[in-house]
Amino acid sequence: MKLLVLALDGVFDTGLAAVLDTLGTANELAALQQLDVPPFDVQVIGLRRRVHTALGFGVPVQPLRGDEQPDWIVVPAIGTKMPEALCAALDRRDVQQAAAWLRDGHAGGARIASACIGSFVLAESGLLAGQDATTSWWLGPLFRQRYPEVRLDESRMLVPSGSFVTSGAALGHMDLALWLVRQASPELAAVTAKYLIVDHRASQAPYVIPDHLAHADPLVGRFERWARARLHEGFSLDDAAAALATSKRTLQRRIEAVLGKSPLSYVQDLRVERALHLLRTTRDDIERIATQVGYADGVTLRALLRRKLGRGVRELRSVPVQESASPSPAARRR
Known part of the structure; x- marks a missing residue:
């Protein structure tokens, strides 16, 4: 060759x-x-x-x-x-x-x-x-x-x-x-x-820092900060658009143009980031962590982690924390 x-x-x-x-x-x-x-x-x-x-x-x-x-x-x-x-x-x-x-x-x-x-x-x-x-x-x-x-x-x-x-x-x-x-x-x-x-x-998903991507656009950055503050709640695009004083259509199109994914998919990325941090820095079980990132049960979170990161909870807990997988300093203060 x-x-x-x-x-x-x-x-x-x-x-x-x-x-x-x-x-x-x-x-x-x-x-x-x-x-x-x-x-x-x-x-x-x-x-x-x-x-x-x-x-x-x-x-x-x-x-x-x-x-x-x-x-x-x-x-x-x-x-x-x-x-x-x-x-x-x-x-x-x-x-x-x-x-x-x-x-x-x-x-x-x-x-x-x-x-x-x-x-x-x-x-x-x-x-x-x-x-x-x-x-x-x-x-x-x-x-x-x-x-x-x-x-x-x-x-x-x-x-x-x-x-x-x-x-x-x-x-x-x-x-x-x-x-x-x-x-x-x-x-x-x-x-x-x-x-x-x-x-x-x-x-590359385990290495991505979601808020770093969001800073490429002011509206997306505002959405990221709004979503992070409410990760423990259910996500509503209507609520997000109203809080950011924009239309659902504008918000959806802007996020898809900048990040290549829907607002819900991006919120899932934020939840995965927070869940991964909690898995590696606390002894909380998956059920408790699930409630902290907006899910009613650990089954849904387990499936999301497997789909996004390609690993199960036990594997993720045993792997040393990657620098890029850790929340930003701003996220830690929230």
């Missing part, structure tokens, strides 16, 4: 290294395990003769050539993590050149994989129009605003769609690289994951 890894100036150090190390480890293990898997032929290419990572390290790159016929083009993230700076970076000449080159590569038969903010670079090409995709969870609102024709689900870690595959934030690069290995050999992917001590992560 021939892969071209596109390193743009300011490439995310961890992302580029994760892709290259995973594929390199897979090559070593294929030989060690005597697996009948052709080696991954990996080349790092660049649009500039000199490419530096976000931390300033030089990246040895091969120049682009017109005769390249890779199986996959891989687009790691650029190391620009916040919306305002990212918008400026996407307007750079080399990023726009990369988007044009991706269109040419895809027209020549290459499939394209992107990770984290690399999905923005791929979306700039227009190739993701009408496709399913994911990206860094905190940039979902910006992605929807900039590329409304892409079906985004930032809760997912990996999204194959047609001749494309996108992955989630930061260490989603490793999930992406393992997915590529799995296309050649599921056995090799499994042993590579064990050597690298990588667990299967089907979702």
Whole structure:
């Protein structure tokens, strides 16, 4: 399998290294395990003769050539993590050149994989129009605003769609690289994951901070604060709209446009966040926690946790608290 890894100036150090190390480890293990898997032929290419990572390290790159016929083009993230700076970076000449080159590569038969903010670079090409995709969870609102024709689900870690595959934030690069290995050999992917001590992560949902997403829009932010203060109550869209001095239709449309989900689904996210915090910081049983987050019984909450996080109550209680799964300081004061 021939892969071209596109390193743009300011490439995310961890992302580029994760892709290259995973594929390199897979090559070593294929030989060690005597697996009948052709080696991954990996080349790092660049649009500039000199490419530096976000931390300033030089990246040895091969120049682009017109005769390249890779199986996959891989687009790691650029190391620009916040919306305002990212918008400026996407307007750079080399990023726009990369988007044009991706269109040419895809027209020549290459499939394209992107990770984290690399999905923005791929979306700039227009190739993701009408496709399913994911990206860094905190940039979902910006992605929807900039590329409304892409079906985004930032809760997912990996999204194959047609001749494309996108992955989630930061260490989603490793999930992406393992997915590529799995296309050649599921056995090799499994042993590579064990050597690298990588667990299967089907979702970004356990890492999402709901109020961080809500701050992308003033009305959605106000709705988030209103909902948090009433998590122990039943949810009513009528009550929310009246409290926020807007119409139900406006509130529904704004939340769906910014967050890609209904108001009720977002309230469920807030309830999951609060329930997860209580599971890991108190000895309350699931029935008591359910009443604190607006449910009449623990059965409903158990089902919601399983659906949103992919784990049961016992598993969630035994896992160390992820920083991103903890409520914000503002939430703790409520």
